[in-house]
Amino acid sequence: TLHRPALRQLLARIDAGQVDTVIVYKIDRLTRSLADFTKLVELFGKAGCSFASVTQSFNTSTSTGRLMLNVLLSFAQFEREATGERIRDKIAASKQKGIWMGGIPPLGYLVRERKLIIDSLEAGRVTQIFELFKEHRCLNRTWRIANERGIRSRPTAKYPEGPPFRRSGILWILTN
Numbered sequence: 001t002l003h004r005p006a007l008r009q010l011l012a013r014i015d016a017g018q019v020d021t022v023i024v025y026k027i028d029r030l031t032r033s034l035a036d037f038t039k040l041v042e043l044f045g046k047a048g049c050s051f052a053s054v055t056q057s058f059n060t061s062t063s064t065g066r067l068m069l070n071v072l073l074s075f076a077q078f079e080r081e082a083t084g085e086r087i088r089d090k091i092a093a094s095k096q097k098g099i100w101m102g103g104i105p106p107l108g109y110l111v112r113e114r115k116l117i118i119d120s121l122e123a124g125r126v127t128q129i130f131e132l133f134k135e136h137r138c139l140n141r142t143w144r145i146a147n148e149r150g151i152r153s154r155p156t157a158k159y160p161e162g163p164p165f166r167r168s169g170i171l172w173i174l175t176n
Contacts, residue, residue, distance in 0.1 A: 021050045028076040143170045
């Protein structure tokens with residue numbers, strides 16, 4: 001992405017005329033998107049800033065050099081997209097097998113051997129929230145009554161008994 005803080009700082013310094021040459025180790029360290037690279041090279045050119053790669057030699061002043069650069073960037077973009085597809089496929093396959101893919105487990109569950117198992121204490125709280133919503137059919141009323149009755153979320157260091165629920169926490173439970 002072009003919205004990285006350090007890249008934004010570099011572009012601001014180029015615009016201010018403080019940079020003559022941008023030197024990268026490899027082109028894909030700057031960007032892996034052909035469209036983004038084209039924008040960057042155009043910005044560099046307008047500011048009179050040249051561009052060089054330490055490990056990849058090419059001359060962008062010739063049509064052959066520009067073609068080689070475009071081919072290189074096309075492969076970098078393809079590699080990034082293929083990696084993303086493989087990761088998404090792996091996550092989907094793991095989920096199909098019932099393998100927990102990480103993160104904080106939902107309230108009412110624990111993770112054991114990469115599988116979600118029911119935590120009976122927390123599951124009781126979740127059941128109470130569903131029963132309240134079923135009875136009152138109103139998120140705000142469910143949230144208020146849950147907190148009045150002392151139904152708490154997962155314990156934390158600050159709240160050993162568990163913090164009071166926020167409305168968004170109740171909504172997340174009801175829609176998860």
